[in-house]
Amino acid sequence: MALLEVENLSIGYNTKGGYLKAVEGVSFALEEGQSLGFVGESGCGKTTIGMALMRLLPPNGSVSQGRILFEGKDLLEMSEREMRQIRWGKIAMIFQAAMNALNPVQRVVDQIVEAILTHSPTLGKREAIQQVEDLFQTVGIPHERMRDYPHQYSGGMKQRAIIAMALACRPKLIIADEPTTALDVIVQDQILKETKYLQREFNIGMIFISHDISIVADVCHDIGVMYAGQLVEYGPTEDVFDSPVHPYTKALLSSYPTLTGEKSLLQPIPGETPNLIYPPDGCRFCDRCPGGSPSCKEAIQAWVDVSPGHKSLCYHC
Amino acid sequence: MKANKLDSDSDIQRRFRWTGPFLEGWSIFKQSLLGRIGLTLLILFAVMALCSFIPPWIDPMYNPMTGVDPDISTTTGPSWRHWLGTDFMGRDILSQLMAGARVAFMVGVSAAVMSVFLGTSIGMAAGYMGGFVDTLLMRLAEMIMVMPTLLVVLILSSVFGQLNIWTIVVIIALFRWPGVSRIIRGQTLSLKQRSFVEAAKVAGASHVGIIIRHILPNVLPLAFLFMTFRVTSAIIIEAALAFLGFGDPSTVSWGMMLQWVWKTGHMFTAPYWLLPPGICISLITLSFYMLGRAMDEVLDPRLRKEDQAG
Amino acid sequence: MDNQANPILRIEDISKVYKTKGSFFKGRGTEVIALNRIYLKIYKGEIFGLVGESGSGKTTVGRLIVSLEKSNQGRIFLDGVEIAELKGRELKNFRRKVQMIFQDPYQSLNPQRSVYDAISEPLGVHKIGNAATRQELVEEAMKSVGLSPPEDFLHSYPHRLSGGQRQRVAIARAMVLNPQFVIADEPTSMLDASISAQIFNILLEMREKSGVTILFITHSLAAARYLCGRIAVMYRGNLMEIGPGEEIIRSPRHPYTQALIDAIPKFGQRGEVKRYGTLLGAEREGTNGLCCPFFPRCKVAHETRCGKERPHLKELSPSHSVACYYAEEGFEV
Numbered sequence: 012m013a014l015l016e017v018e019n020l021s022i023g024y025n026t027k028g029g030y031l032k033a034v035e036g037v038s039f040a041l042e043e044g045q046s047l048g049f050v051g052e053s054g055c056g057k058t059t060i061g062m063a064l065m066r067l068l069p070p071n072g073s074v075s076q077g078r079i080l081f082e083g084k085d086l087l088e089m090s091e092r093e094m095r096q097i098r099w100g101k102i103a104m105i106f107q108a109a110m111n112a113l114n115p116v117q118r119v120v121d122q123i124v125e126a127i128l129t130h131s132p133t134l135g136k137r138e139a140i141q142q143v144e145d146l147f148q149t150v151g152i153p154h155e156r157m158r159d160y161p162h163q164y165s166g167g168m169k170q171r172a173i174i175a176m177a178l179a180c181r182p183k184l185i186i187a188d189e190p191t192t193a194l195d196v197i198v199q200d201q202i203l204k205e206t207k208y209l210q211r212e213f214n215i216g217m218i219f220i221s222h223d224i225s226i227v228a229d230v231c232h233d234i235g236v237m238y239a240g241q242l243v244e245y246g247p248t249e250d251v252f253d254s255p256v257h258p259y260t261k262a263l264l265s266s267y268p269t270l271t272g273e274k275s276l277l278q279p280i281p282g283e284t285p286n287l288i289y290p291p292d293g294c295r296f297c298d299r300c301p302g303g304s305p306s307c308k309e310a311i312q313a314w315v316d317v318s319p320g321h322k323s324l325c326y327h328c
Numbered sequence: 329m330k331a332n333k334l335d336s337d338s339d340i341q342r343r344f345r346w347t348g349p350f351l352e353g354w355s356i357f358k359q360s361l362l363g364r365i366g367l368t369l370l371i372l373f374a375v376m377a378l379c380s381f382i383p384p385w386i387d388p389m390y391n392p393m394t395g396v397d398p399d400i401s402t403t404t405g406p407s408w409r410h411w412l413g414t415d416f417m418g419r420d421i422l423s424q425l426m427a428g429a430r431v432a433f434m435v436g437v438s439a440a441v442m443s444v445f446l447g448t449s450i451g452m453a454a455g456y457m458g459g460f461v462d463t464l465l466m467r468l469a470e471m472i473m474v475m476p477t478l479l480v481v482l483i484l485s486s487v488f489g490q491l492n493i494w495t496i497v498v499i500i501a502l503f504r505w506p507g508v509s510r511i512i513r514g515q516t517l518s519l520k521q522r523s524f525v526e527a528a529k530v531a532g533a534s535h536v537g538i539i540i541r542h543i544l545p546n547v548l549p550l551a552f553l554f555m556t557f558r559v560t561s562a563i564i565i566e567a568a569l570a571f572l573g574f575g576d577p578s579t580v581s582w583g584m585m586l587q588w589v590w591k592t593g594h595m596f597t598a599p600y601w602l603l604p605p606g607i608c609i610s611l612i613t614l615s616f617y618m619l620g621r622a623m624d625e626v627l628d629p630r631l632r633k634e635d636q637a638g
Numbered sequence: 639m640d641n642q643a644n645p646i647l648r649i650e651d652i653s654k655v656y657k658t659k660g661s662f663f664k665g666r667g668t669e670v671i672a673l674n675r676i677y678l679k680i681y682k683g684e685i686f687g688l689v690g691e692s693g694s695g696k697t698t699v700g701r702l703i704v705s706l707e708k709s710n711q712g713r714i715f716l717d718g719v720e721i722a723e724l725k726g727r728e729l730k731n732f733r734r735k736v737q738m739i740f741q742d743p744y745q746s747l748n749p750q751r752s753v754y755d756a757i758s759e760p761l762g763v764h765k766i767g768n769a770a771t772r773q774e775l776v777e778e779a780m781k782s783v784g785l786s787p788p789e790d791f792l793h794s795y796p797h798r799l800s801g802g803q804r805q806r807v808a809i810a811r812a813m814v815l816n817p818q819f820v821i822a823d824e825p826t827s828m829l830d831a832s833i834s835a836q837i838f839n840i841l842l843e844m845r846e847k848s849g850v851t852i853l854f855i856t857h858s859l860a861a862a863r864y865l866c867g868r869i870a871v872m873y874r875g876n877l878m879e880i881g882p883g884e885e886i887i888r889s890p891r892h893p894y895t896q897a898l899i900d901a902i903p904k905f906g907q908r909g910e911v912k913r914y915g916t917l918l919g920a921e922r923e924g925t926n927g928l929c930c931p932f933f934p935r936c937k938v939a940h941e942t943r944c945g946k947e948r949p950h951l952k953e954l955s956p957s958h959s960v961a962c963y964y965a966e967e968g969f970e971v
Contacts, residue, residue, distance in 0.1 A: 052830035052831065052832060052833075053830055153920075195691035195692055195857070196691065196857070196898060196901045196902055197691065197897060197901040197917065199901065200900070200901035200902075200903070203903070222830060222831065223831075223903075224831075225902075225904065226903050228903070229903040262832065263831060266831050266832045266834070266835035267831055267860070268835075268838070268858070268860040268861050268863065268864035268865075269860055269863075269904075270859060270860045270863060270887055270899065270904060271904060274863065274864065274884070276839070277835040277838060277839060277864065278835070279833070279834075279835035279836035279838075280835075280836075281836075283800050283802070283803075522746075523740035523741070523742060523745045523746040524745065524746050524747055524748040524756075526706055526738075526740065526746075527738065527740060527746055527808070527811065527812075528759060528763075529706060530704045530706065530733065530736070530737060530738045531733060531760035531811070532729075532730050532733030532734065532763045533759065534763075537763065541748075541751070541755075541759065542748050542751075545748070545750035545751065546748070546749070546750055
């Protein structure tokens, strides 16, 4: 049984302009100890999925259909009390603005001790502190900085503290939403390496959300490319990047400047992402797609298997 | 692409280039219940003020100040001739009430316009120039801010005798700008850091040009918001002054009416005379306040932003 | 580059120090050195990349050039004229020649003014043309950044536009005066990849069409490689390495540049990635202010030399300079 199984998940927001279909019909599965990356541009719904997995959608957002099976149980049907046990206890999250997740007037160590004690009340305070010490060692924060306040930490150290906090309760699943976006490349590299190492070392499942393909390619086993609320391509990282099939994945890959290889003219994707309150019929990428044809708008979208585990939501493939 | 949406929008905007943002603000305003109640009440009061010329025109005895009913020499309750009754001299209360609405608007709006104008210009100057000018103006503002307006006006009028209604307006304005100027200064300071101001500098725009084109339009909504709150406070100050006997004896304001009730000892015997001006003062200040609250919502950038998902 | 002898922009020995205000309790304010004696030459018609992490001082360089800030030391020449000396009419003329594109398109447009107002403002300031010709110039600038047809956007307000569209408006505003020199300060760091590529290509097209010189400030070496002929790498206010983009990325000589290249995630070619490994795991303790700025994190540094005195930029070849004592010899890790 997979650790996490998401079936046909659709999520929407009530907005001033109407009902915004942020995520539509997304299905995926994650095995224990595997990592899955979601890549897409802003507004594609990747963060919304992360929030829905934690059941932390904003008040105007709701899951309109689908199931989220975590260890076989549907998270969407749990009571808020059960869910609280699972949040941080079994599913931890590293937020986009993680730097702000630390309370500025409390020592870092106390904050993590508190998190541990909330989820395992039987533990003594001394043991909890010992645990934090071990955690800081794993994420690479010097022992003597434990009793500092958050503002004394650099951006990278704060992020490490957040990762330590996420690991504190030995979760089965970590959702990392753009954990390194605000960091400089060198720090980002260190944090990514650490995340990758810890994830494999502790056999934690991970959902990694990012707008940056190269980061996801670096960290994840599997990858899902999202566009306008839909998953458009899904498969093992190597397959998706080495032989992309969906026109959007191809376009995204060729719009990135690279450090190596031939310097060729970038191919930007023309136009803008569609309005998700009135999404277009058929393929949502059609208007921006170099190979789009009127028939794409009429055809019912269906998954096409490219190779084992690698599929694409394009009618032409 | 959201071509359709954009097309229709730019169509509207082409036709109403200047009113475009205004119309959009209106559409948010309309959704606010407070705003609608406030606006309705204000329109009623405005109609009342505008119609205050009608009664004296029908019959001179309805003149709020000098018109005395020849048959009545004391206060009477509502009747067909005097819908809300008469005061101690036999003057019509309804026509006084309508004249009072006119005075309230006059005092409130002109004092508010003046104080907000002062506050906005001083706030922008202090925020934009910074340094010594800033320190000087803000210390001045703080000094004025800690003086209780009502007390100062009372002292002034006891020194200079009865004050004309316009003098009262000017004094209120002079004592009510510091609060506005502090807010506007803060806003100016943050606008100064925004890169559109820097872009204008790089393009070679002068300081005056930057203030007029980039700072002013962005603080103006806030200034308008303050205007509504200042109207409220000006009306209350004027009413309090009049009630305490320091008003302009040649105008009929609601505060003046209350003072007459009080002075002639009808406080507890003539509710038909006491209640109308009292209720009117409460309602008009409340309605300006509600208008301000609704405008606050319009100006809230969180409601203006386009809906995001991600 | 045919104009090697005659740079359009010359920066000589520029330093910038920010002082934080002291307070009664904290005592004297501290000084932060944002730029430390920078020399730079930019030639006509090139796109020059200034690459660095946050706090490297790269944005400060741009702001000094457009004189949004004043330097504490050193001089900047545009076309042989020192810009700090400019006043009145000459300053206004200078403003016509140098423009800037800002990082955040959500901040760089006045929310209360329409697209037409924004782009025509520089024309108004410099009293160019009348209403009709201005509209023409504005529309032309809009077309050149891909906002077409212009009528669709001309009277829109910024909040109706997407981030990419806003940045195009900002570029059109910068280009409408037909400047000689444009500073693009991380113009795509707030935008999605596919939109960034659009902006990159617009910048390339601009250079092609009008021959404008562009100083492209970025944190991304890959973006600099794509756009720029020459690249300068900055670290904590110091210029570390300067040279042809391709050369710097293929064979970086400064240990910091090498660490930077190590850190960039590469995809598409697992296995064959060469690592320099010049970054020290933990910061070196007990360094003084005189050392090489990268000394605390440098694996190949020597206490006796790098820890005592800051190395200056030294030419390895006429086009490639490095501020490292050991760059010539190369180092083994």
